Amino acid sequence: MPRDFTDWERSCAWLRGLTEHERERVMDDLQVQDVAPGDMVCRRGARARHWVGVLDGLVKIASVSISGKSLTYTGVAPGGWFGEGTLLKHEHWRYDVIVLRKGRIGLLPAETFFWLLDRSLEFNRIIVNQLNERLGQFIGQLQIDRLSSADERVAHTVAAMFHPVLYPGVDRRLRISQEELGYLCGLSRQRVNRALRHLGGLGLLQLRYGGIEVPDLDALRQYESSAEITEQKVAG
Template sequence: MAAGTPPPAALRAALESDAWFASCDAVLRESLFERARLWRLAGGERLFARGADAEGLCCVCAGALRIGAMQADGSESLLAYVEPYQWFGEISMIDGAPRTHDAVADGDTAVLVVARAALHDWLREHPAHWRDLARLACAKLRMSFGVLEDIAHLPLEARLAKRLWLLAHGFGARESARRVVRLPQEQLALMLGVSRQSANKALRGLEAQGWVALRYGEIEILDLDALPKIAALPRNPE
């Protein structure tokens, strides 16, 4: 991993596209940007490993990261696929415990990292902004509860529709949806905890309805409004 460098000034505007970052007070946004360093990773390179000490709050700026872990039996689990300009790493920032998963670059990737010690020092002087980190963590906790409920109550095709909708919206980070989800079916199957064959069958079902188009390494969403209906999703999640 190449050494961190100060982020370019032009990156400020792009960061505003993230709903959480945009909702933070200007003084916190400025503090994060000033203390951030840009790290570049090659495909397959780890940003951090499960069990490692927390180094800071992070935001993908280019490329993507796979958040998951290798299990004892050699199988891989995939918790999330993080794209620009989603922030993560707040759990270890809050509790100081080690990282819960691996973060691996999916192709060439750039990540902003705000060092934990530097941010803690600033928050010591501005304690009201701890609430903003808590908001970031709570949004993901709400989503995790939803995923657990989906596993118990939704058929695979509905779970898949919901996951595609969430991916298109950056798991709530983007107000404007991305119509093309660049995620291989194999990775999508890992996120849902099913076989690739099962995921492909469910995707073919959505494709037969004219809601998605399957292409190599990506899925184009043709009817974004249909996905919330099949998954019983509210249009504007809290």
């Protein structure tokens, strides 16, 4: 495994806040796995042994409801890390994590995770910050699920993937196909295509081959909330 810090800067932005010594241990302990679409990174019910990061590719966090329907909570883009909440509570995974796009997964052993937590104030800040952002993301997800059109769902899903704190590896362009986006928001590829073109026409995003660019994240987020308020007025 390469010791070169710059190699990991994109996919492990949180390394930046650590000391040289801490970084060395992380890179020694970190396990890297090549994954292909359909692979399960985490299974619901299994014990959480690692803090998990998407180094490259794309995964979705989902669970299967009692009725058998698959509910996707969110997609995780390169640079995104998850599982800290589950690790902290010494719980089992409450969701499945499925690979959508071929890539690489980083597994940081729980032991190393807690070692960092015990000694690094900066790591604690990073984790608290991430938990906080994640909470906000899930609350937003609840509102979207309840009342929203397909266009809003797509806008929300795209905006969520551009989250600078949760997915620092995503800069200006997000690598995701329209089919993959469909899996994430529970819509057909055709409907996603329609929604994306609509949003593109409004100037909220730009379509690229195999990806999306968002020039103004706030504007895209505003689209969700403004559409929501409109519906509430109609309902009231």
